[in-house]
Amino acid sequence: MTIQILPDSLANQIAAGEVVERPASVVKELVENAIDAGATRIAVEIEGAGKESIIVRDNGCGMDPHDAKLALARHATSKISQPGDLVSIRTLGFRGEALPSIASVAKVRLTTCHAEGQAGTEVTVEGGQSAVVKETACPKGTTVEVRQLFYNTPARHKFLRRDNTEAGYITQVVQQQALAHPGIQFSLSHNGRTVVNTLPTDQVLYRIAELFGPELTRELLRVEKEEGRYRIEGYVSSPILTRSKRDDQFSFINHRHIRDKVLLSATQKGYSHLLPRGQHPVLFLYFSMDPDLLDVNVHPAKAEVRFAYQSEVYRFVMEAIQEALAGNEKSGLPEQTTFAPSRSAEGTAVPHVANGAGSETYTSVPRPHLERPPAGPPLRYQQTHSFQDMGQALQSFYGKGAGTASVHPGSLPPGIDLFRTRPRAVSDMIYSEFEPLGQLNNSFIIMQGRRGVLVVDQHIAHERVLYERFKKAALERKVEIQNLLFPLAIEFAPAEAQALEPELPELAKLGLEMEPFGTNGFLLRSVPAILKAHDHEAVVREIAAALARDEAQHSLQDKYDDIIIMMSCRNAIKVNHPMELDQIKKLLHDLEMTEMPYTCPHGRPIALLFDIEDILKQFHRK
Numbered sequence: 001m002t003i004q005i006l007p008d009s010l011a012n013q014i015a016a017g018e019v020v021e022r023p024a025s026v027v028k029e030l031v032e033n034a035i036d037a038g039a040t041r042i043a044v045e046i047e048g049a050g051k052e053s054i055i056v057r058d059n060g061c062g063m064d065p066h067d068a069k070l071a072l073a074r075h076a077t078s079k080i081s082q083p084g085d086l087v088s089i090r091t092l093g094f095r096g097e098a099l100p101s102i103a104s105v106a107k108v109r110l111t112t113c114h115a116e117g118q119a120g121t122e123v124t125v126e127g128g129q130s131a132v133v134k135e136t137a138c139p140k141g142t143t144v145e146v147r148q149l150f151y152n153t154p155a156r157h158k159f160l161r162r163d164n165t166e167a168g169y170i171t172q173v174v175q176q177q178a179l180a181h182p183g184i185q186f187s188l189s190h191n192g193r194t195v196v197n198t199l200p201t202d203q204v205l206y207r208i209a210e211l212f213g214p215e216l217t218r219e220l221l222r223v224e225k226e227e228g229r230y231r232i233e234g235y236v237s238s239p240i241l242t243r244s245k246r247d248d249q250f251s252f253i254n255h256r257h258i259r260d261k262v263l264l265s266a267t268q269k270g271y272s273h274l275l276p277r278g279q280h281p282v283l284f285l286y287f288s289m290d291p292d293l294l295d296v297n298v299h300p301a302k303a304e305v306r307f308a309y310q311s312e313v314y315r316f317v318m319e320a321i322q323e324a325l326a327g328n329e330k331s332g333l334p335e336q337t338t339f340a341p342s343r344s345a346e347g348t349a350v351p352h353v354a355n356g357a358g359s360e361t362y363t364s365v366p367r368p369h370l371e372r373p374p375a376g377p378p379l380r381y382q383q384t385h386s387f388q389d390m391g392q393a394l395q396s397f398y399g400k401g402a403g404t405a406s407v408h409p410g411s412l413p414p415g416i417d418l419f420r421t422r423p424r425a426v427s428d429m430i431y432s433e434f435e436p437l438g439q440l441n442n443s444f445i446i447m448q449g450r451r452g453v454l455v456v457d458q459h460i461a462h463e464r465v466l467y468e469r470f471k472k473a474a475l476e477r478k479v480e481i482q483n484l485l486f487p488l489a490i491e492f493a494p495a496e497a498q499a500l501e502p503e504l505p506e507l508a509k510l511g512l513e514m515e516p517f518g519t520n521g522f523l524l525r526s527v528p529a530i531l532k533a534h535d536h537e538a539v540v541r542e543i544a545a546a547l548a549r550d551e552a553q554h555s556l557q558d559k560y561d562d563i564i565i566m567m568s569c570r571n572a573i574k575v576n577h578p579m580e581l582d583q584i585k586k587l588l589h590d591l592e593m594t595e596m597p598y599t600c601p602h603g604r605p606i607a608l609l610f611d612i613e614d615i616l617k618q619f620h621r622k
Contacts, residue, residue: 020101020102020105020149022050022160022161022166022169023046023049023050023051023054023149023160023166023169023170024050024166024169024170024172024173026050026054026102026106026146026149027044027046027050027054027056027170027173027174028173028177029098029099029102030044030054030056030098030102030144030146031044031056031173031174031177032098032177033098033099033142033144034056034058034060034142035177035181035184036060037058037060037061037062037141037142038060038061039058039059039060039141039184040059040183040184040185040200041058041059041184041185042056042057042058042177042184042185042186042187043055043056043057043058043186043187043188043189044056044170044174044186044187044188044189045057045188045189046167046170046188046189046190046191047190047191048163048191049163049164049165049166049167049170049190050149050166050167050170051149051150051157051160051163051166052147052148053145053146053147054145054146054147054149055143055144055145055146056143056144057141057142057143058141058142058143059139059140059141060141060142061114061140061141062112062113062114062115062120062140062141062142063112063114063121063142064114064121065121065133065135068110068112068121068123068133069121069123069131069133071099071110071123072099072100072103072108072110072123072125072131073100099144100128102146103125103126103127103128104127104128105127105128105149105150105151105152105153105156106127106146106147106148106149106150106151107124107125107126107127107146107147107148107151108124108125108126108144108145108146108147109122109123109124109144109145109147110122110123110124110142110143110144110145111123111136111138111142111143111144111145112138112141112142112143113138113139113140113141114140115140116139116140119135119136119137120135120136120137120138120139121133121134121135121136122134122135122136122138127151127152164498164499164502165499167190167195167498168495168498168499168548169495170188170190171188171190171195171196171494171495171498172495172548174186174188174195174196174494175196175211175493175494175495176250176257177257178196178198178207178210178211179204179207179208179211179250179252179257179284180252180255180256180257181255182198182200182201182202182203182204182206182207183200183201183202184200185198185199185200186198188494190498194519195494195497195498195519195520196211196494197519198210198211204234204235204284204286205217205220205235208220208235208284211493211494212248212491212493213491213492213521214491215491216241216282217235219237219238219240219241219282220235220236220237220238220282220284221235221236221237221238221324221325221327222235222324222327223235223236223285223320223321223323223324224320224324225316225319225320225323227316229289229290229293230287230288230289230293230312230313230316231287231288231289232285232286232287232288232316232317232320233285233286234283234284234285234286235283235284235285236267236281236282236283236284236285236321236324236325237281237282237283238325239271239274239275239281239325241281241282242275242276242279242280242281242282243279243280243281243282243545244278244279244280244542244545245280245545245549246264246280247545247548247549248282248283248493249264249267249280249281249282249283250283250284250285251263251264251283251285251287252285252286252287253287253288253289253294253305254287254288254289254291255286256305258304258305259304260304260305262307262310262313262314262317263285263287263313263317265314266313266314266315266316266317266318266321267281267283267285267317267318267321268280268281269314269318269321270317270318270319270320270321270322270325271321271325272322274325285317292308293307293308293309294306294307294308295308430592431447431454431456431588431589431591431592431597431607432588432589432592433449433450433451434447434448434449434451434454435447435448435449436581436584436585436588438581438584439458439578439579439584440455441575441576442575442576442577442578442579443457443458443459443575443576443577444456444457444458445458445461445579445584445587445588447588450612451609451611451612452609452610452611452612452613452614452615453609453610453612453615454607454608454609454610455607455608455609455610456588456591456606456607457604457606457607458573458575458577458579458584458587459572459573459574459575460572460600460602460604460606461587461588461591461600461606461607462572462573462587463568463569463572463600463601464591464594464596464597464599464600464601464606465587465590465591465594466567466568466571466572467564467565467568467600467601468594468595468596470528470564470567470568471561471564474509474510474564477509479509479510479511479528479529480511480528480529481511481513481526481527481528481529482511482526482527482528482529483525483526484524484525484526484527484536487523487524487525488523488524488536488537489517489521489522489523489524490521490522490523490524490537490540490541491518491520491521492520492521492522492541492544493520493548494520495548496520496541496544496545496547496548497519497520497521497522497544498548499544499547499548500514500522500543500544500547500548501516503547507543507563510528510563510564510567511526511527511528511529512524512526512527512528512540512543513525513526514540522540524536524537524540527539528567535570538570539566539567539570542566542570543563543566546562546563546566564601565601565602568601569601569602573587591606
């Protein structure tokens with residue numbers, strides 16, 4: 001085997017595999033270059049989700065002809081010049097790999113001008129070939145056009161996802177940069193439709209409201225803490241506003257968006273026991289620290305960092321969150337707030353807050369109900385399948401405050417060691433063979449029968465019933481619809497709105513009738529009757545977030561099946577919910593009539609059996 005030096009074209013394509021993963025990667029690199037160039041206006045235009053065309057225009061410092069040609073050469077950068085610079089990086093880009101990597105897998109044209117009144121420079125490169133340079137007329141700043149991405153690497157193009165998904169990734173990139181740099185005006189259009197259009201502001205809260213709607217800001221708490229060489233400021237949600245995913249958590253270090261496990265863990269710890277299990281807060285956190293306290297050169301996309309003193313950072317962030325929650329002072333916008341462009345004396349666009357009569361108002365985000373656990377043993381829904389032994393179950397069942405079970409066995413015989421047997425999930429159960437006795441902890445149905453003691457999770461049992469009922473109605477196009485008396489206006493993040501709009505016809509078949517309202521808003525006009533007593537906005541937001549994440553694996557059927565599961569889960573009887581015996585019997589009858597009465601739509605077992613044989617053995621009866 002002979003070692004040889006790779007040609008530049010091949011080396012650039014290998015580098016592109018790390019830097020240019022998808023169209024969103026191109027947008028990220030080009031926007032970061034524009035920010036480093038001092039731009040105050042950045043416009044992104046994409047066609048075909050960025051697969052056909054990506055254009056990024058900025059009004060930054062621009063380049064002279066010599067620098068313009070060098071910009072497309074590998075490892076050519078103006079941001080570092082010696083090894084020592086790597087420990088004090090203050091720019092977003094620094095490796096000099098992005099532009100040549102992009103040019104190796106696309107057709108690129110760079111147009112730039114260093115100063116008003118001077119001639120500009122146009123540099124064209126196709127597939128990593130030699131650059132063609134010529135003089136041209138253009139305003140100060142830089143425009144980069146990237147067309148036919150991956151045209152010469154069809155295998156990589158084949159693995160791109162559908163247009164809505166790829167466009168959503170691009171929207172997320174622009175959204176992150178807009179949050180990181182509120183003083184810069186950002187715009188994004190896809191196939192001619194405006195997706196993001198922000199105004200420059202020196203108030204982060206106004207940028208958050210522009211992107212996520214003013215109603216969100218009303219549940220945000222101010223975070224501000226400084227200690228030594230660390231500083232953090234920003235906003236976090238009060239414990240009553242949570243998300244089932246971490247999608248609305250944004251962390252920035254020195255204006256660089258990152259996803260760091262240390263920070264995410266510290267923020268979650270800061271909330272401690274205040275959040276329901278499986279729920280996450282909304283975060284907009286901005287860290288400032290000396291560049292020599294972290295290493296940003298540990299990930300190809302620079303999305304991760306390494307801290308010099310990880311434990312210090314963890315403690316600092318956790319304490320900042322705890323102090324913000326203890327203060328509990330809402331930092332949101334006034335109840336009636338709109339964003340309308342106005343002009344300052346110098347003609348610069350600035351945010352304008354309109355209040356009072358005649359201004360547009362927004363529907364407040366309903367506060368989710370946080371159920372308080374009942375007194376007594378802390379046996380909760382999440383622990384359904386984690387009994388260590390029968391003794392633990394019976395101890396909870398016989399203990400004080402153990403729900404509303406109608407069994408009163410008195411105290412256990414002295415000297416009897418509680419049963420040492422594990423319950424097992426069942427897949428051949430006939431529920432009508434068991435007699436319901438009552439509830440355990442207002443969350444589990446206790447039943448007795450010839451085979452032993454059966455414990456049924458009431459929430460996931462009802463979830464299975466609703467899922468099959470609603471799925472059947474959807475397949476037969478017989479979904480019962482509840483029209484809302486007043487349409488509900490809901491504002492979404494740009495990526496969610498972009499993912500939601502093309503799915504409106506299919507969602508209407510499920511009873512969720514919506515129409516576009518404003519740039520990233522929708523009017524909800526009807527809901528399936530199954531949801532009529534529930535929080536409509538929370539359900540629609542969860543659906544939009546799932547569509548933006550593209551959680552459904554491959555087919556449309558998978559996607560809408562996930563939505564049906566989601567709605568069934570939200571509408572099912574909750575834990576810590578008391579039920580009358582007649583209600584219990586009705587639920588068990590409906591469960592037995594389903595096609596799969598043993599697991600919920602997520603695959604969890606509905607019932608656990610404590611076998612009579614094991615019970616007899618433990619009492620030395622056999």
